[in-house]
Every structure is written in C-alpha cells, then in structure tokens.
Amino acid sequence: MNVLGIGAVFAGGIGIKSFEKALVAGWQKPVDMEAKWAASGKYPVYQANLDDVPDKTILKKVRRADRLSKMAVICAADAVKDSGIRDINREKVGVIVATAFGAHVTTFGFLDNILDFGETAVSPTIFSNSVHNAAASYVSSSLDIKGPTLTITQFRFSFQSALQLALVWLQQKRCDYVLAGAVDQFGDVLCYVADRKLTTAQDSRIKPFVFKPTFQVPGEGAIFYILGREKMEKTYCTVQSVMINDNTSQGAGTDVTIIDADGMLPDESAYLACADSGALLAAYSPLFGTMMTGSAFNVAAGALMLSKQRYYPNPVQDNPRGLRILTDSGPANIAAIECVGYDCHSTRAAVRLIAK
Amino acid sequence: MSETSILITGMGAVSAAGDTIPETLATFERGQRNAGPVTRFPTKLTYPVFEVKNLPSRYYLEGQRTLSLALIAVDQALAEADLGDVSGLRIGVCMGTTVASQLNDLQFYTSYRERDEAPMTAVDRFLKGNLAEVISRKLKARGPALTVVNACSSGTDAIGVALSWLRSGLCDIALAGGADELNHVPYCGFGSLGIVNPGLCAPFDRDRKGLNLGEGAGVVVLEKTTAARKRGRSSELVLLGYGSSSDAYHLTAPSPDGVGLKASLRTALDEAGIKPEEVGFVNAHGTGTHDNDLVEGNTLAGIFGKDLKMLSTKGYTGHTLGAAGGLEAVFTALGLREGWIPASAGFSNQDDAIALAPVRVKTEVGGYYAISTSLAFGGNNAALVIGRGVRE
Numbered sequence: 001m002n003v004l005g006i007g008a009v010f011a012g013g014i015g016i017k018s019f020e021k022a023l024v025a026g027w028q029k030p031v032d033m034e035a036k037w038a039a040s041g042k043y044p045v046y047q048a049n050l051d052d053v054p055d056k057t058i059l060k061k062v063r064r065a066d067r068l069s070k071m072a073v074i075c076a077a078d079a080v081k082d083s084g085i086r087d088i089n090r091e092k093v094g095v096i097v098a099t100a101f102g103a104h105v106t107t108f109g110f111l112d113n114i115l116d117f118g119e120t121a122v123s124p125t126i127f128s129n130s131v132h133n134a135a136a137s138y139v140s141s142s143l144d145i146k147g148p149t150l151t152i153t154q155f156r157f158s159f160q161s162a163l164q165l166a167l168v169w170l171q172q173k174r175c176d177y178v179l180a181g182a183v184d185q186f187g188d189v190l191c192y193v194a195d196r197k198l199t200t201a202q203d204s205r206i207k208p209f210v211f212k213p214t215f216q217v218p219g220e221g222a223i224f225y226i227l228g229r230e231k232m233e234k235t236y237c238t239v240q241s242v243m244i245n246d247n248t249s250q251g252a253g254t255d256v257t258i259i260d261a262d263g264m265l266p267d268e269s270a271y272l273a274c275a276d277s278g279a280l281l282a283a284y285s286p287l288f289g290t291m292m293t294g295s296a297f298n299v300a301a302g303a304l305m306l307s308k309q310r311y312y313p314n315p316v317q318d319n320p321r322g323l324r325i326l327t328d329s330g331p332a333n334i335a336a337i338e339c340v341g342y343d344c345h346s347t348r349a350a351v352r353l354i355a356k
Numbered sequence: 357m358s359e360t361s362i363l364i365t366g367m368g369a370v371s372a373a374g375d376t377i378p379e380t381l382a383t384f385e386r387g388q389r390n391a392g393p394v395t396r397f398p399t400k401l402t403y404p405v406f407e408v409k410n411l412p413s414r415y416y417l418e419g420q421r422t423l424s425l426a427l428i429a430v431d432q433a434l435a436e437a438d439l440g441d442v443s444g445l446r447i448g449v450c451m452g453t454t455v456a457s458q459l460n461d462l463q464f465y466t467s468y469r470e471r472d473e474a475p476m477t478a479v480d481r482f483l484k485g486n487l488a489e490v491i492s493r494k495l496k497a498r499g500p501a502l503t504v505v506n507a508c509s510s511g512t513d514a515i516g517v518a519l520s521w522l523r524s525g526l527c528d529i530a531l532a533g534g535a536d537e538l539n540h541v542p543y544c545g546f547g548s549l550g551i552v553n554p555g556l557c558a559p560f561d562r563d564r565k566g567l568n569l570g571e572g573a574g575v576v577v578l579e580k581t582t583a584a585r586k587r588g589r590s591s592e593l594v595l596l597g598y599g600s601s602s603d604a605y606h607l608t609a610p611s612p613d614g615v616g617l618k619a620s621l622r623t624a625l626d627e628a629g630i631k632p633e634e635v636g637f638v639n640a641h642g643t644g645t646h647d648n649d650l651v652e653g654n655t656l657a658g659i660f661g662k663d664l665k666m667l668s669t670k671g672y673t674g675h676t677l678g679a680a681g682g683l684e685a686v687f688t689a690l691g692l693r694e695g696w697i698p699a700s701a702g703f704s705n706q707d708d709a710i711a712l713a714p715v716r717v718k719t720e721v722g723g724y725y726a727i728s729t730s731l732a733f734g735g736n737n738a739a740l741v742i743g744r745g746v747r748e
Contacts, residue, residue: 127545137734148600
C-alpha cells in the first residue's frame with residue numbers, strides 16, 4: 001500500500017507543506033485557552049489553525065458542520081489535492097475516519113440543549129452533527145465519494161486500525177483508493193479531563209524522551225492519506241505493514257523509529273524498548289500536541305522523511321538517558337521507518353514505512 | 357462449501373424480542389411486540405420503546421449497559437460455537453455501536469457545568485468501555501480489535517470488516533456484531549428530528565409515522581472452514597458477501613434514488629457470486645420512517661422484483677441503532693436455518709408509492725441465500741449476503 005497524498009490540519013496551519021515547515025522550524029509555544037477550572041484561568045493547547053483554508057468552496061459544503069467535521073473535510077480535500085490524482089472512480093474510493101473522541105464538543109452542546117431548553121426543544125442540527133460518523137459523512141458528500149465509508153474508534157490505536165483496514169480493502173480490491181485519516185478535537189471538558197487524569201506541562205513542552213514523569217499539552221487536528229495499490233509519480237512511501245497487538249520484531253533494518261510518546265500515559269517507559277534496535281529515535285508530538293490519534297501525524301513525518309530523504313530534528317530534545325535521538329535537520333539515506341505506539345495496557349502498534 | 361468459506365458457527369441475540377435466540381424465535385412466532393414506556397431514565401417524552409427487561413445480574417455493569425448487552429450476546433455466540441478456552445487464538449473482535457462511543461453522561465456534564473468540576477467515574481467507565489477492546493481483552497484474544505461507529509449500519513459494517521479480516525488472514529476466527537443501549541440522549545435527539553412514532557412503528561406501511569427506539573445486541577462467530585475443521589466443527593450457515601457504499605448526499609436523509617443501497621447490494625451479491633433471483637428473502641432495514649422505507653422498498657423491488665419475500669424485524673426490537681445490523685444478521689441467518697420468517701410486525705396497508713410489501717404472516721422461505729440491509733445516518737448503506745449450505 002502506497003501513500004499517494006497527505007492532508008494536514010494542525011496548530012501550524014493547513015497542508016502537508018505547513019507540516020513540513022513545522023518539522024523544520026521546531027518547537028513552537030502553544031496558545032492559551034480560557035479554562036474556568038484552571039487556577040490561572042488559562043490552559044495550554046495546540047489549537048488547529050483553520051484561518052487560511054486554500055479551497056474556500058469546500059467551506060460552503062460544510063457550512064452547517066461542526067468544527068470536527070470541518071477539520072476532517074478540509075484535511076481530506078487537502079489530501080486528494082496533494083495526491084494530484086484526477087479521474088478517480090469515486091465509487092471505488094473508500095473513506096475510513098479514525099477518531100478517539102469524535103464530536104464530543106457537539107455532544108456536550110446537545111447536552112446543554114437538553115439542560116437549558118428541555119427534551120422537547122433540542123436542536124436536530126446539533127444532534128445530527130453529534131453522531132459519530134457525521135465527519136465521515138461530510139467527507140464523502142463534500143468530495144462526492146461513494147465507496148465504503150466507515151468511522152472507527154479504538155482510542156489509542158484508532159489510526160493504526162484504520163490503516164490496517166485500508167490495507168485489507170486495497171488488497172481485496174474492495175477499493176482502488178482509500179482516503180484514511182484521523183481527526184480529533186479538544187474542548188474545555190476534554191481538557192479538564194486531561195488535566196485531571198494526566199500531568200499538564202507547566203512549561204508547555206511535551207518531553208517525549210523523558211518517559212517518566214510525563215507531561216501533556218492537548219492538541220487537535222486531522223491528518224488524511226490517499227492510499228493506493230500502485231505507486232504513482234507522487235508517492236511518499238510504501239506502508240509495508242501495520243501490526244497491532246503483535247509484538248513480532250520489525251526493528252531490523254529500521255533507520256528511524258518514531259515514537260508516539262506524548263504524555264498521554266503517566267509512564268511511557270515501554271518506548272525504551274524502541275532504543276534496542278539501534279535506530280535513531282524521533283517523536284514529533286511537541287508540534288501538534290497530546291492526542292490519542294497523534295500517530296497519524298508521526299506517520300506523516302515518517303512519510304515526509306522517506307519522500308524527501310531528509311531528517312527532521314526532534315522538536316524537544318530533553319534526553320536524560322542519552323538515547324540516540326535525531327537532533328539535526330539534514331539530508332539522509334533512509335530505507336525504513338517504524339512508527340510505534342503503546343497504549344495503557346502496553347499493547348504495541350507499529351506502522352512500518354519503506355522508501356518508494 | 358469451499359476451503360475459503362467463512363462459516364457462522366455461533367450466534368447470540370438479546371433484545372426486547374427475547375433474552376436468547378429460542379425466546380426470540382418464540383416471540384417472532386407469536387407476533388408479540390414487547391414495547392412500552394421508557395423505564396431506563398426519567399423523561400417527559402412518551403414515545404414507546406423496546407427495552408430489554410431483566411438483564412441477568414451477572415452481566416450488570418454500572419453505567420455500561422451497552423457492554424453488558426454485548427457480553428450477553430457474545431457469551432451466547434461463543435457457547436453455540438463451542439470454542440472453549442480461546443485465549444491466545446487469533447480471534448478478531450469487531451463490534452458496532454453508537455452510544456458506547458460517546459461520553460454523554462448527563463450527570464457528569466451537569467456537575468461540570470454547575471461546579472466546574474466533576475467526578476471521573478463516568479470518564480473512567482467511558483475509557484474502559486470500548487466494546488471491541490473489552491471483549492478482546494476478556495477473551496485474551498490475539499487478533500485485531502475494532503469498534504465501528506457508523507451510526508445505524510455499525511453492526512452490519514462490523515460483520516463486513518470481520519469478513520475482510522478473515523479473508524485477508526488477519527485472524528482465524530472473528531466475533532462480530534453490534535450492541536447499543538436505550539439512552540436518553542439519542543431518545544431526545546431522534547425526537548427532535550421528528551421521526552419517532554408516538555405509537556408502535558409500522559415499517560413499510562402506508563400510514564407509518566416513524567421509528568421506535570430499542571436496545572440489544574447481536575453477535576456472530578465467524579470462522580474459516582479450515583479453522584473450524586481443525587476442531588471438528590462445521591456449520592450450514594455461511595457469510596458470503598458484504599457491500600458498503602455511501603450516498604454522498606445528505607447527513608440525515610437517504611438519497612431518493614437509492615444509489616448507495618443499490619451499490620452496496622451489487623457489491624455484496626457480486627462478492628457472494630449469486631444473482632438477485634437466487635435470494636430467498638431480504639431482512640430489510642425498514643425503520644418505519646417515511647423516507648427510509650420509501651427508498652429501501654423501491655430499491656429492493658427494483659433489484660429483486662415485486663414478489664420478493666421481505667420483512668423488517670424492527671417491529672419486534674425497535675431500532676436498536678448500532679446493534680441493529682448485528683441483530684438483523686442473526687435474524688437473517690435464523691430465517692435460513694429455520695426455514696421461515698416472521699410476519700413483518702406493524703404492517704397492515706400497502707403504500708402505493710412502494711413497489712413491494714413485506715410479509716404479513718409467518719412465511720416459509722426456501723432457497724439458500726438471504727440478505728440483511730442497513731441504511732444509516734450520514735448516507736451509509738451496507739448489505740450482507742448469508743447462505744445456507746450443506747453440512748460437511
């Protein structure tokens with residue numbers, strides 16, 4: 001399965017070029033969100049920047065959609081555009097949207113409706129947008145895609161599960177292309193939950209190589225991929241395998257291992273096993289924030305590295321164990337990258353990318 | 357039956373129609389409709405619902421009713437499949453739901469709104485309640501786990517995903533289906549959409565006034581022929597095809613020309629390698645809403661002809677949302693196995709705008725193939741082809 005196009009929506013802007021720019025530029029301070037429950041009244045977040053949508057016509061198609069769906073549609077359209085593929089048989093394009101929390105902000109908006117106006121005066125529009133697959137529906141209707149359209153949620157491994165299914169759909173020729181991606185949004189309630197259950201970084205820096213204690217800064221955004229069986233002119237890389245709950249070692253021959261460490265777990269020491277292969281270690285969560293679906297961004301970083309044959313330095317390089325981490329930007333000769341995530345049960349997921 | 361066939365070796369179902377499959381069949385035979393007022397939560401709304409009564413105490417999980425329902429169906433399906441200890445086996449778990457995917461606890465949110473703080477109990481339940489993950493972990497299975505949240509087609513899509521997993525070799529056995537509890541939030545939400553019947557639903561009827569909500573779970577055990585044979589098992593029921601297509605039309609309304617449903621049926625039939633005339637009956641989505649039944653009825657008539665034997669089982673279960681596809685796949689397989697389908701409860705008068713009508717009485721069905729369809733919010737359509745083969 002080949003990565004033919006990538007769309008991105010995150011704190012650094014819209015588009016894979018913005019993401020690459022952020023990888024080169026390094027760490028940026030998050031913004032402060034008003035938080036009535038925080039002692040300071042403010043809370044750091046990596047808020048997606050939707051100020052500069054390149055294709056304004058797409059916004060008309062989602063004018064009644066909530067922020068989560070807008071992020072998904074803008075990102076998915078961006079991936080299609082980035083691929084440069086024309087004349088797609090849209091009945092043979094599948095859509096898989098991975099999300100950990102879905103339209104939770106809209107769901108709480110609907111609960112506000114119930115509490116404020118009563119059961120008989122709630123908004124049908126808010127309810128419709130709160131349904132978990134609304135974002136996928138907006139993606140398919142906005143882009144006129146008529147293949148199988150699926151929304152999945154598996155918390156930490158939602159994105160890897162989407163990639164794994166895309167691989168199967170392509171192998172079985174259920175689809176010619178799959179538009180697969182992840183989208184998640186933060187809101188004040190989720191930030192409150194994150195603050196209660198995790199430790200928020202006082203200096204706003206996620207430190208992926210500290211492992212314990214860990215520090216989080218919530219993020220939001222979307223990454224979508226156009227995936228296909230055949231290589232094309234603009235092919236970023238090949239997805240060689242997606243392994244979930246399967247600890248078969250794939251480390252041999254890996255040049256770079258990108259880890260999903262982002263402060264989501266109080267102890268991220270499981271990632272230390274990734275250092276055993278001798279591959280260079282990278283983690284880009286300090287660019288987009290702590291997200292259950294953050295692996296989608298790390299895979300995009302891997303795809304860019306393989307496509308451009310260029311190293312991107314770790315945005316935060318605190319490294320108390322002296323691990324072999326990527327510190328500098330520059331040309332590279334990379335054959336294989338593994339993107340590794342762990343959940344709270346120490347279950348491992350690995351996406352292995354190889355150069356085209 | 358070929359070496360690569362995907363057998364249905366176990367089934368489980370719990371709904372207002374019955375806590376077990378034998379109870380459900382008895383309810384179907386009697387044409388009994390166990391609807392009533394909401395007892396699950398306080399409400400001023402009076403739409404009747406199909407609740408599961410008498411949840412066995414050993415399955416009770418505080419604030420995780422959807423998971424409880426799922427586990428009941430899983431245990432029934434595993435018992436029928438007679439799998440024994442499954443730890444370490446390559447078992448995939450794919451479950452559809454809607455309610456279990458949302459943190460919509462009114463008590464938690466009210467506390468947050470009013471006091472700027474809230475206990476984490478509801479959050480913990482939510483984070484520990486991902487259906488596929490919990491079931492997979494409980495079984496100590498070694499295989500993919502995935503929760504599908506495709507609104508009303510979630511259960512059908514979950515079974516379709518499991519079929520793809522098995523064919524690709526990602527697992528040898530799969531547990532798949534759907535589960536959903538009756539919940540206050542969608543109860544209000546569907547009410548706001550104006551598609552809930554103040555009385556009992558009447559799918560495909562001329563005077564239909566909307567759906568009734570329900571709850572339940574339906575699960576199948578799917579197994580490669582080779583895996584089943586290794587343990588000396590077989591089954592006459594086979595999952596043969598899955599199709600899924602998007603209307604790309606509207607967030608809540610089906611495309612009037614049924615384009616997505618046609619495409620999903622075409623894919624499912626092609627995958628099964630059969631023709632429409634070979635299909636013995638269709639267990640339709642049939643919600644009892646004006647638009648769904650109009651589009652679905654005419655699409656089915658266009659593909660299968662006006663003489664198709666067709667029914668909706670939602671008159672017995674209500675619309676169980678994420679569970680519907682799982683339950684209806686089980687009911688479809690039961691129809692093939694038992695050789696009869698129940699009367700399409702609630703149907704009395706044919707709608708002249710719909711080119712076919714569901715069965716009015718318990719009806720014998722022949723043939724080797726049947727179809728279950730689902731149409732969902734968001735314009736998603738899904739279809740499964742189930743076959744009854746010859747026991748090896």
